[in-house]
Amino acid sequence: MNVKPQDIASLIELFESSQWDELYLKTQDLELFLSTDPHAKMAGSAPGTAPTLPPGLGLPSVQPTKTAEPTPDSAAQKDQPAVPPHWIAVTAPNLGTFYRSPKPGSPPFVEIGQAVEPQTELCLIEVMKLFTTLKAGVKGTVKRVCVKDAVMVEFGDILFYIEPA
């Protein structure tokens, strides 16, 4: 992947016109981290709040981390107080159907108030009968579940908020 200065300029423009808080890009010979937070630091070689990024992407991927917009399906969110800035949003890695439980009728993977570890499974995302497990990616407490069970979510939709421990 040969990244030219104009590609970086375009990425910066794209970032500025978006509502993203952070943008992280890594190729063979370049690592780029953009943030609206002047105190933000790049967390190692992985985007701190994007635990759902699968490795080995062929192309640069722009991963929104903390999107400000509520998801259309999250009617429950409307009456809730604003999200404290330190909560971490877990977003959908792609479009798919969101499932809170491993099987129909069984209890959900996690409940509000539950403590989670980075490896704790939160939900399933189904794409044409192919189920992917989404993990918390962070140690903390589940504060909010933003999507109803068995609905279609889009890439970047906020599924959970976790308060980091």
Next chain:
Amino acid sequence: MRIKRLFVANRGEIAVRILRTARKLGIETVLGVSEADRASLGAEMADRAVVLGPAASARSYLDVRLVVHAAKATGCDALHPGYGFLSEKPELSRSCESEGIVFVGPRAETIEALGDKLAARAIARETGVRTVPGTAHMASLDAARAAAADLGYPVVMKASAGGGGRGMFKATGPAELEASFDRASREAESAFGDGRLYLERFVERARHVEVQIIGDGSGNVVHFGERDCSVQRRYQKLIEEAPASILPAATRERLHAAAVKLTSHSKYRNAGTVEFLYDVDRDDFYFIEVNSRIQVEHPVSEEITGQDLIARQLGVAAGEGVGLRQQDVKIAGHAIECRINAEDPRNNFAPSPGRITRWQPPAGEGVRLDTHARQGYLVPPFYDSMIGKLIARGRDRAEAVERMLAAIGTFVIDGPKTTLPLAGAIVGHRDFRNNLITTRWLEDIGLPAFMAG
């Protein structure tokens, strides 16, 4: 059936083009976009846009499962793949069929049969359509050397699974054949996962002509005339026109008949293009391949026939057949299309993504612009660089040329560098005006003239 809700599995100008016709026909639309296209013109035009995945095509536009899941989950009963991306992936056609979604394109088996160049050549032979004298696949350099001597140099090596000009190597003699045989095979292997090569005789003065067809899937095929796409750089088309004025009337008729015969034999369903190489010196044509999708350059055929080809595609998909007879297709006038790519033609066509700070399209009689761009649009660096197609129609070729030049002259695009100035230089060149173009003209004459100018 009646299509109620259409999923558009593409982006850019073709997404906008499909949405426009769907809206005109009263069909609801859902557009699947990547994160980078969330705020695109298509996303605004569609009744609903859903974000499939991140900017990377592999995780959005190129993921068959994701696209079909999105179409199902949003209640669509048909899917239009546009061109590029998944449009010629048999898996998409097959997956739609098994999920009960009407695929606006050919059957999976047709795409498979025609997508393999050797299989397509066999179909051509069965239907008596001539191909460029060539070989079956070459197992070794020795076999290739012997075959090339039989065919006569120059020859061209092609990837059996190739397309769009990739994996093609010319050899003017045995030394060049030896030098590039292994490399051609390796590139074919890495680009297409299939290293098989075959050889063809190389035509010195060639023009690229192609016939637009639509089939109903049971053997009835109607053609919409031919196009000439000889202005190419590295086998990529830059300017297309219709009709192909170079063809004598009798040759044109034989060309149309060959295209219809070949696709009728395959019981071709939906829109397709049969590509031929026209040998100017011999006044003869050879079958190249069938593109089993709507093509970038379809507007020039629409302009000379007055037909909406996307509407015809949707009609076939809905089971209404082609909707008209061959004698109902009337060809009148001449149309030229210039592709506008966000590339710098003065810098080896380097991609030039970025913000369009000024966008003032031309107006005028016979001028059409198919685009998703607008002032303030950010051309993302992730995808194909084409940002629009400028089309000019006239009563004859000379009038189309004048209208195109006038349109290019008043078209203002600031921000990214584009191929528009090059298009102006080509269309204004006396060789183009005199219709003396061959497929090598741009690289041999047109580009050097532009660079010097």
